[in-house]
Amino acid sequence: MMIKNNRKLFDILIIIVLCVVMMLPFLNNCVLYTGVDMGFHLNRAFDQYKILKSGHFYSPINTFSLNHLGTPVNMVYGFLYLYPLSFWMLFIHNYVLATYLGIITILVIIGIIAYWIGNKFWKNKNKALAFSVLYTFSAYTFDIFFGSFSLAQASAMAFLPCVAYGTYSIFFTDKKDWLILSLGMSGTIYCHLVSTLIYSSLIVSIIIIAFLFKRITINNLVTFGYAVITTLFITSFFWLNFLTIYLKNHSINTPVSSNISGYSVNKFTEALLNSILGLVITICFIIVLLNWEKLDLRSKILGILSFVYIFISIDISNGFWHFFNKTPIKHIQGVIRFRVLIIFLILVCIISASNYIFKNQTQQLLVIVSLICITWLSNCYTFINNRNQNNTVSNYYVLHQSTPFGNYRINNNKDFEETTEGTYGGVGNLDYWPNTSLKNSNSLIKGEILLNHKEQTIPTKPIYNGVIFHLKTSTNEIVKLPFFIYNGLHYNVLVNGNDVKKARTKDGCLKVKINKGNNVIKVQTRFTNLQKIFACISIISFILLLIILVINGKRLRVAKNKAKIF
Secondary structure (H helix, E strand, O other), X not given: OHHHHHHHHHHHHHHHHHHHHHOHHHHHHOOEEOOOOHHHHHHHHHHHHHHHHOOOOOOOOEOOOHHHOOEOXXXXXXXXXXXXXXXXXXXXXXXXXXXXXXXXXXXXXXXXXXXXXXXXXXXXXXXXXXXXXXXHOOHHHHHHHHHXXXXXXXXXXXXXXXXXXXXXHHHHOOOOOHHHHHHHHHHHHHHOHHHHHHHHHHHHHHHHHHHHOOOOOHHHHHHHHHHHHHHHHHOHHHHHHHHHHHHHOOOEOOOOOOOOOOEOHHHHHHHHHHHHOHHHHHXXXXXXXXXXXXXXXXXXXXXXXXXXXXXXXXXXXXHHHHHHOOOHHHHHOOXXXXXXXXXXXXXXXXXXXXXXXXXXXXXXXXXXXXXXXHHHHHHHHHXXXXXXXXXXXHHHHHHHXXXXXXXXXXXXXXXXXXXXXXXXXXXXXXXXXXXXXXXXXXXXHHOEEEEOOEEEEOOEEEEOOEEEEEEEEOOOEEEEEEEEOOOOOEEEEEEOOEEEOOEEOOOOEEEEEXXXXXXXXXXXXXXXXXXXXXXXXXXXXXXXXXXXXXXXXXXXXXXXXXXXXX
């Protein structure tokens, strides 16, 4: 027992060390490169850092970043992935280094969860470790973390093995690890909502396979229901916030969901080699396919399912998408989202098939893992060299007084602060604005208001859950402030310390009456009683899930030890 535990700890140590080593080129260079989504995620991470620094854990609105307008981004987008980055910012004032340490933390979590689930699936530590490394340092992982800097989607990768194994265990094993399915879906929802749709398609695929193999029973369906209900309890806080914004604010600027169509075969093949599988995994998968007759049924099903997702990602399947573009499924925002399922299924297929295609399984898996690590490091240096020519935020800011949309780099804290605390004009800067405010977007982003009969830029002091404005006027007047008011949220508005009734302009901004002279206007949101109740439900449900998982794990180990004794 001690040897087994030592082996697990040793494997986890290997994963942690590899995550640090694989990131050394970025740590040494200490520059952030776009990644089209980088500005948006850095704004959110910086906002969360300021929230933690103020002594709180969560805020429904963004005031420290994203132009300080009070948009409810945290209510509609997952926020779990923000904590590793914001945690490091609390202790390391170098924001670039803190961001990379946060990414390392996320990679470690991905690797450890993949190893944990791999152990459960294969009951073989060598296979579990190989899967963990291949999954954590795949070509897809590199592209999603650094090519597009889609940190929310990248972080959701950690929970895909839980979702897949949890569903598989319910319908194909006696263990019925429905708690793991619930953990996986809950983590995915709190990281990246669109990934929830993608992973749900895999759940449906596994259930269809279970139906074909006559594995659908009342007991299995009831167990699956337990997972669904538990997930709803754990994520109830998120769903309350999400539905509050969508149901009570009908005219808001949501991310565009265009019709979905597949890639051309040539374009997808290129993506397969460069940003999904990479050359090493592609060759391994080809070897698996060439030895198809030797494979067991499970490996064959994994291979076929991989091809199903490849098929729906190319233009041959456009007739299929013509139908689904009329449904909510179009909100996945493109077949590019299926890349994570393709790499996941192919890796599980390769590891499962390794018994049948490799003579010296452990040695050959070690060679593959080594090649993947070398490829990752090579990609790091190539990426850095190619992006070093990008303009810095500071240089761009001098000319345009705003952050660039793409193709830039962040060298230091000044660049970082201009991207987050300054005028942000990148991806997501208009997300969930009132639609009526979009025509005035330039003046709102700059903080311009009409005061004393002329346009003026006023400073905004962000605070937890709100902002403070200092205004001086020559007459009594009603002013429109650059701060959004949303239905369903509770606001407290103070003018010179006096509680006043808030008013909302046609474009969704706060409107207040001020007196002649100096005025201090403070506006803050506060949690509703319903939000507090649902937050407690989510936290308690999650803690109970973890406790039951630990207890079940101990019971299983005790049962195994007794079986060996007798």
